[in-house]
Amino acid sequence: xxxxxxxxxxxxxxxxxxxxxxxxxxxxxxxxxxxxxxxxxxxxxxxxxxxxxxxxxxxxxxxxxxxxxxxxxxxxxxxxxxxxxxxxxxxxxxxxxxxxxxxxxxxxxxxxxxxxxxxxxxxxxxxxxxxxxxxxxxxxxxxxxxxxxxxxxxxxxxxxxxxxxxxxxxxxxxxxxxxxxxxxxxxxxxxxxxxxxxxxxxxxxxxxxxxxxxxxxxxxxxxxxxxxxxxxxxxxxxxxxxxxxxxxxxxxxxxxxxxxxxxxxxxxxxxxxxxxxxxxxxxxxxxxxxxxxxxxxxxxxxxxxxxxxxxxxxxxxxxxxxxxxxxxxxxxxxxxxxxxxxxxxxxxxxxxxxxxxxxxxxxxxxxxxxxxxxxxxxxxxxxxxxxxxxxxxxxxxxxxxxxxxxxxxxxxxxxxxxxxxxxxxxxxxxxxxxxxxxxxxxxxxxxxxxxxxxxxxxxxxxxxxxxxxxxxxxxxxxxxxxxxxxxxxxxxxxxxxxxxxxxxxxxxxx
Amino acid sequence: xxxxxxxxxxxxxxxxxxxxxxxxxxxxxxxxxxxxxxxxxxxxxxxxxxxxxxxxxxxxxxxxxxxxxxxxxxxxxxxxxxxxxxxxxxxxxxxxxxxxxxxxxxxxxxxxxxxxxxxxxxxxxxxxxxxxxxxxxxxxxxxxxxxxxxxxxxxxxxxxxxxxxxxxxxxxxxxxxxxxxxxxxxxxxxxxxxxxxxxxxxxxxxxxxxxxxxxxxxxxxxxxxxxxxxxxxxxxxxxxxxxxxxxxxxxxxxxxxxxxxxxxxxxxxxxxxxxxxxxxxxxxxxxxxxxxxxxxxxxxxxxxxxxxxxxxxxxxxxxxxxxxxxxxxxxxxxxxxxxxxxxxxxxxxxxxxxxxxxxxxxxxxxxxxxxxxxxxxxxxxxxxxxxxxxxxxxxxxxxxxxxxxxxxxxxxxxxxxxxxxxxxxxxxxxxxxxxxxxxxxxxxxxxxxxxxxxxxxxxxxxxxxxxxxxxxxxxxxxxxxxxxxxx
Numbered sequence: 001x002x003x004x005x006x007x008x009x010x011x012x013x014x015x016x017x018x019x020x021x022x023x024x025x026x027x028x029x030x031x032x033x034x035x036x037x038x039x040x041x042x043x044x045x046x047x048x049x050x051x052x053x054x055x056x057x058x059x060x061x062x063x064x065x066x067x068x069x070x071x072x073x074x075x076x077x078x079x080x081x082x083x084x085x086x087x088x089x090x091x092x093x094x095x096x097x098x099x100x101x102x103x104x105x106x107x108x109x110x111x112x113x114x115x116x117x118x119x120x121x122x123x124x125x126x127x128x129x130x131x132x133x134x135x136x137x138x139x140x141x142x143x144x145x146x147x148x149x150x151x152x153x154x155x156x157x158x159x160x161x162x163x164x165x166x167x168x169x170x171x172x173x174x175x176x177x178x179x180x181x182x183x184x185x186x187x188x189x190x191x192x193x194x195x196x197x198x199x200x201x202x203x204x205x206x207x208x209x210x211x212x213x214x215x216x217x218x219x220x221x222x223x224x225x226x227x228x229x230x231x232x233x234x235x236x237x238x239x240x241x242x243x244x245x246x247x248x249x250x251x252x253x254x255x256x257x258x259x260x261x262x263x264x265x266x267x268x269x270x271x272x273x274x275x276x277x278x279x280x281x282x283x284x285x286x287x288x289x290x291x292x293x294x295x296x297x298x299x300x301x302x303x304x305x306x307x308x309x310x311x312x313x314x315x316x317x318x319x320x321x322x323x324x325x326x327x328x329x330x331x332x333x334x335x336x337x338x339x340x341x342x343x344x345x346x347x348x349x350x351x352x353x354x355x356x357x358x359x360x361x362x363x364x365x366x367x368x369x370x371x372x373x374x375x376x377x378x379x380x381x382x383x384x385x386x387x388x389x390x391x392x393x394x395x396x397x398x399x400x401x402x403x404x405x406x407x408x409x410x411x412x413x414x415x416x417x418x419x420x421x422x423x424x425x426x427x428x429x430x431x432x433x434x435x436x437x438x439x440x441x442x443x444x445x446x447x448x449x450x451x452x453x454x455x456x457x458x459x460x461x462x463x464x465x466x467x468x469x470x471x472x473x474x475x476x477x478x479x480x481x482x483x484x485x486x487x488x489x490x491x492x493x494x495x496x497x498x499x500x501x502x503x504x505x506x507x508x509x510x
Numbered sequence: 511x512x513x514x515x516x517x518x519x520x521x522x523x524x525x526x527x528x529x530x531x532x533x534x535x536x537x538x539x540x541x542x543x544x545x546x547x548x549x550x551x552x553x554x555x556x557x558x559x560x561x562x563x564x565x566x567x568x569x570x571x572x573x574x575x576x577x578x579x580x581x582x583x584x585x586x587x588x589x590x591x592x593x594x595x596x597x598x599x600x601x602x603x604x605x606x607x608x609x610x611x612x613x614x615x616x617x618x619x620x621x622x623x624x625x626x627x628x629x630x631x632x633x634x635x636x637x638x639x640x641x642x643x644x645x646x647x648x649x650x651x652x653x654x655x656x657x658x659x660x661x662x663x664x665x666x667x668x669x670x671x672x673x674x675x676x677x678x679x680x681x682x683x684x685x686x687x688x689x690x691x692x693x694x695x696x697x698x699x700x701x702x703x704x705x706x707x708x709x710x711x712x713x714x715x716x717x718x719x720x721x722x723x724x725x726x727x728x729x730x731x732x733x734x735x736x737x738x739x740x741x742x743x744x745x746x747x748x749x750x751x752x753x754x755x756x757x758x759x760x761x762x763x764x765x766x767x768x769x770x771x772x773x774x775x776x777x778x779x780x781x782x783x784x785x786x787x788x789x790x791x792x793x794x795x796x797x798x799x800x801x802x803x804x805x806x807x808x809x810x811x812x813x814x815x816x817x818x819x820x821x822x823x824x825x826x827x828x829x830x831x832x833x834x835x836x837x838x839x840x841x842x843x844x845x846x847x848x849x850x851x852x853x854x855x856x857x858x859x860x861x862x863x864x865x866x867x868x869x870x871x872x873x874x875x876x877x878x879x880x881x882x883x884x885x886x887x888x889x890x891x892x893x894x895x896x897x898x899x900x901x902x903x904x905x906x907x908x909x910x911x912x913x914x915x916x917x918x919x920x921x922x923x924x925x926x927x928x929x930x931x932x933x934x935x936x937x938x939x940x941x942x943x944x945x946x947x948x949x950x951x952x953x954x955x956x957x958x959x960x961x962x963x964x965x966x967x968x969x970x971x972x973x974x975x976x977x978x979x980x981x982x983x984x985x986x987x988x989x990x991x992x993x994x995x996x997x
Contacts, residue, residue: 071982073990074912111879114947140899147898150940154948162944166937173936177929180908184915185922 003052009064009080012049012090013127015042016097020120028113032105035116039098042123046094053087055485061493062133062204070137074187075197079134081204085268085338085490086130088483089261092345093126095472096257099465100250103353106461107249107360108156115156118148119250126258130265133203135183138270139176142226145259146172149251157246164239164246171239175226182222186274189215207273207497213504220278223271224286230263233286233323234293237316244312249356252308256315257349261341264322268334272326272494276501283327290327291420293320298427302434307355307365310435311348314391317428318344324421325406329498333409334491339483340402343390343476347399350387350469354380357462361455362448367435372444377457381440383466388436390473392429398476519572519579522562522587523627529554530620537613544602544612548963551616555595558623562587569995575695576634581991585841586630586765590758593848594623597754599967600856603960604750607865610655619754622648626762629769633696635684638769642680645762646673646730652751653743665746672729672739680726686719687775696774704777712781720778723770724785730763731819734793744812749862749869752808753855756815761844764822772829772837773996779830786827787924794820794931801938807858808869810938811851814895817935818847821910824921824928828913829997831921837993839909842985846894846902846978853971854891856964857884863958874942876951881958885946887968892939894975897932902978907932 019038023031053063062081070078082090101119108115121144128141146169154165187200189211199205211219229236244252272279297317304310318340325337357380358373359365374381390397393404403425411418448455458466476483517524529551536543536550566584571577598616605612625644632638650673654666688694690713691702706716728736744752771782797816804810822843828836858869861884867873878885894903907928914925978985 071986073986114878140904143899143904147893150943151947154944162948166940166944169936169940170933173933174930177933178926181911181915181922181925181929184908184912184925188912188916188918 003048003064007066008045008049008052009066009082009131012042012045012094013080013124013131015045016120016123016127020117020124023113023116023120031112031116032101035101035120036098038120039094039101039123042127043094043098046091049082050087050091053082053084053486055084055489061489065133067133070134073197074136075200075202076136077134077202078137079202080131080137081133082131083490084486084488085265088338088342088486089130089258089265090127092261092342093123093130093258095468096253096345096349097123099349099353099468100253102461103253103356103465104248104250107356111155114151118151118155119254122148122152122254126254126262129262134201135186135203135206135270136201138203139180139183142176142179142262142266145262146176149255149259152251153243153247156248156251159246160242161246164242167239168243171229171236175229175236178222179226182219185215186211186219203270211275213277216275216278217281217504217506220271220275220282223266223275224282227263227266227271228289228323230266231260231319231323232263232316233289233320234296234316235289237293237297240316241309241312244315244352245306245308249352249359252312252352252356253349256311256352257345260315260319261345264319264326264337264341267323267326268338268490268494273497276498277504278501279327279498280329280501280503281506283329286327287324287414287417290320290324291417293317294324294421294424295427298424298431302427302431305367307358307367307370307435307439308352310367310431311351311355314428314432315344315348317424318348318391321403321406321421324417325402325409328410328413328417329495330409330412331491331495332405332412334494335484335487336402336405336407336409338487338491339398339476339480340406342483343398343402343473346469346472346476347387347390350466350473351391353462353465353469354384354387357458362451364447367438369447370439370445371442371448372440373448374440376444376448376455379457379463383458383470384440385436386470387473388432390477392432393425396474396477398473398480401477401480515570516572518565519570519577519631521565522558523624523631525554525558525561526620526624526627529558530617530624533613533617533620537617544606545963547613547616548598548602551598551620552595554620555591555598559588559591562591571633575697576637577628577631578633579631580995581988582765582768582841582993582995583627583631585988585992586761587627589761589845589848590623590626590630593754593758593761593852594619596849596852596856596967596971597750597758599963599970600753600852600859601750603863603964604748604859607863608656608748610748615652615655615750618648618651622646622652622758626758626765629762630765632769633773635688635694635696635699635770635774638696638766639677639681639684642730642763642766643677646677646759649673649755649759652754653747655751656748659746661746662748663746665743668739669743676726676729676736679722679729683719683722683724683726686715686722690715690719696769699774700777703775707777707781712778716778717781720775720782724782727763727767727770728789730766731760731822732816733789733819733823734796734816737793737797737816740816741809741812744815745806745809745869749808749855749859752812753852753859756812756851756855757848760815760819761848764840764844767826768837768840768996771826776997783827783830786823786830787920790820790823790827791924791927792820793817793823794928798931798934798938802934804938805871806869807871807874807942808855810942811854811858814935814938815851817931818843818851818895820931821907821928822847824914824924825910827924828910828917828921831917831919833913833917834993834997835909835913835916837997838986838989839906839911839913841989841992842909842978843906845985845989846906846975849971849974849978850891850894850901850903853968853975854888854895856968856971857888857891860884860958860960860964860968863960864955871942871945872952874945875949876954877945878947880951880955884960887972888946889943890972890975892942894979896936896939898936900976900979902975905979905982 629641
């Protein structure tokens with residue numbers, strides 16, 4: 001498909017914004033259809049982008065680039081571009097977005113206009129983060145994401161929502177502001193090298209530049225904090241269970257499905273290519289932290305009495321595979337990490353939707369009160385089981401491919417690390433299957449029996465939200481090449497940047 | 511007829527004084543006509559702005575070098591005019607229900623503005639002091655404007671006593687500089703000090719003078735530990751006055767800093783830089799820590815304005831460490847801070863239109879539902895004060911941090927302290943948003959009707975808060991010229 005002269009990236013990014021303005025301007029009754037239409041339009045636009053994208057464009061990683069001067073004094077540009085990595089994440093975002101908006105139609109009855117505006121602005125920020133090719137612009141989109149999520153948790157969340165949302169904002173803000181300082185320090189370092197501001201915030205220029213070890217260490221630590229809080233890595237994960245438990249269902253879907261990926265994306269896109277030496281220096285420590293996250297998340301998930309908290313902690317464990325895959329610096333590891341990001345988005349998004357379905361009917365999420373859903377709501381139990389197995393990593397479903405590639409990549413780098421991580425996959429099977437067993441099998445619990453006709457099976461709309469996710473999970477499980485072909489170029493260029501670096505000798509007393 | 515060049519240079523000042531007199535005459539001739547008074551004041555201010563633009567554009571030195579019109583003067587004068595215009599526009603809705611006179615309010619404000627304008631253009635130490643006093647004296651009157659309210663009077667007395675005290679200290683410091691350099695002209699002081707500073711160590715007299723002047727100025731900008739008057743004066747004053755007090759005297763005092771510390775004593779920057787670094791770090795940290803514990807929004811904004819002083823001082827420190835961007839950032843910050851802070855105070859004032867309503871956090875409970883527009887605007891101003899893009903407050907912070915990071919060394923540490931402070935500040939700014947959107951009020955209050963003037967003023971403040979966050983180009987050129995005029 002030929003898209004010459006069409007600013008397709010700007011359209012994809014700002015279509016939801018147009019939708020937000022329309023929702024705000026039109027009466028309350030139009031909020032739902034207009035928001036859904038806007039998110040579907042953005043989805044279609046991103047599909048057009050996928051069709052027009054050519055994975056084998058020789059030598060030029062970024063396509064459909066736009067670059068306009070924004071603040072010429074500092075060489076800051078409005079610069080967007082797409083490569084395979086950002087493409088799959090944009091597609092993940094737009095897909096989860098219309099599903100989340102559709103899933104909110106029934107549960108959200110209060111202040112629906114504000115809700116839809118928040119979601120659409122959130123979408124602008126997330127797409128912008130993935131498409132920005134200017135560090136300043138990236139930072140702006142990174143921060144824009146914060147405000148709507150703050151409102152979504154704080155206004156439509158559970159009982160303890162205010163504590164959760166403030167915690168979420170403060171954690172994220174500390175990380176991202178330090179990253180701002182690092183972005184500026186990098187720009188200055190570049191300006192000092194070349195004597196010109198032109199390109200000091202340009203991703204492609206900075207990627208080709210090399211920075212002295214002192215700056216790399218400082219800037220890498222700041223970027224690391226920002227992204228490690230987002231991912232979240234152990235020990236920066238404590239905001240996540242609170243935020244997830246209090247957020248409304250669709251908020252949890254987006255939080256787990258996309259927001260956590262901003263961290264992983266940030267590592268691959270910025271932290272590794274900019275500061276390869278520092279990345280090599282800190283990689284062993286980060287691998288250890290990833291292993292801790294994988295084990296710790298799994299063990300804590302095992303003992304959670306609350307369905308949503310269990311899924312939240314499983315996210316910590318699963319995202320540990322992402323950071324592990326990134327920092328082993330092998331091709332399979334990086335491919336696995338990216339696949340794991342996409343798959344985790346699809347599977348955990350679906351699991352949160354399913355938890356939301358049961359919560360809407362019972363107003364409870366306590367695992368101990370459930371039981372026998374398989375008999376009561378067979379279709380629900382079947383779909384739930386499908387995504388639980390996908391999350392466990394059953395071969396043939398997409399969850400398996402990401403973890404497998406990550407482990408292969410890790411093995412090439414360090415067999416011990418791979419062995420430990422593989423061992424934990426047994427734990428994952430443990431907590432997920434045990435949860436499923438308690439919820440779905442056995443006698444129908446007294447609690448559910450007491451609710452009687454309230455516990456209905458999946459409604460058509462709910463099937464409509466879950467079916468695309470299930471289809472993608474199967475498709476990517478059977479044909480991982482669909483994704484691997486797209487991201488091949490990005491993986492290769494990041495590995496090229498990384499290979500140019502080596503560990504820095506850190507001395508406390510130089 | 512051609513006017514003498516000296517007179518041309520001070521035309522904006524003359525226009526300001528004439529505008530104040532015009533309001534006075536209108537009030538005498540047609541008492542009680544509030545909208546007419548506001549109209550006269552706004553026309554007068556527009557004339558001042560036009561005169562400022564007409565006179566600006568080239569460097570004019572008047573009165574034997576005592577008064578200078580350069581890019582800095584023009585920029586600051588226009589900023590002052592905008593601040594006063596907004597304050598006057600926000601006033602009547604609050605003053606009328608309390609039977610406070612609008613005309614006197616406008617007149618005193620315009621006189622204060624003329625003082626600030628004199629300060630901005632002064633290149634003579636004595637004239638600087640004169641401008642400073644002209645600017646702050648009306649402030650004491652305004653703080654006590656609600657004279658039947660004991661808090662207002664208490665705050666005003668504290669403000670007056672500490673204000674005069676600090677002026678005296680400042681003047682004492684000036685006398686040292688005059689004694690050692692033998693001149694009061696800024697340009698000559700600068701040359702003298704350059705030769706003195708070349709000798710290496712600072713003489714005891716000069717060090718004393720520097721210390722006294724720093725103390726005096728630190729009082730005026732409410733830097734920690736010279737900030738104790740601020741919360742009481744701010745909380746006690748009528749809310750539109752608080753907005754004014756947190757902006758104009760502060761930006762005006764920064765104008766004094768620019769003329770005095772940068773232009774006259776730039777040669778001694780190595781000596782005052784460490785003091786400014788410590789002052790900035792302590793000011794923003796303490797301001798934020800205390801703001802965290804406030805549950806009165808006016809008092810919270812008062813403490814947060816102390817924190818903003820700290821951020822602006824970072825810009826000054828960055829200049830002293832060799833980065834011209836520091837001054838540009840300081841000026842950009844001044845403009846952004848002025849509009850977002852005035853906007854936030856205007857919303858508080860609008861809520862207090864009904865007499866007896868306090869500025870406690872409870873007042874804001876459920877505001878997003880009760881008065882959706884005021885809620886959205888307040889949220890915008892608070893996000894801007896927090897420094898979330900794409901608002902003016904974000905870009906201002908960005909600019910100052912750019913300068914500090916560029917200067918490197920201790921300034922990078924200062925930049926990190928600054929961003930950590932900004933993150934901490936998010937907590938108390940967002941707490942107001944929490945109250946507006948996430949809490950229900952204990953007693954339902956009907957929505958208030960607000961005047962068209964208030965909406966117009968809020969629209970202007972909103973537009974500027976958004977514009978300065980997205981289309982930075984024009985203002986960047988202006989603050990660039992202004993900074994180069996002295997730095």
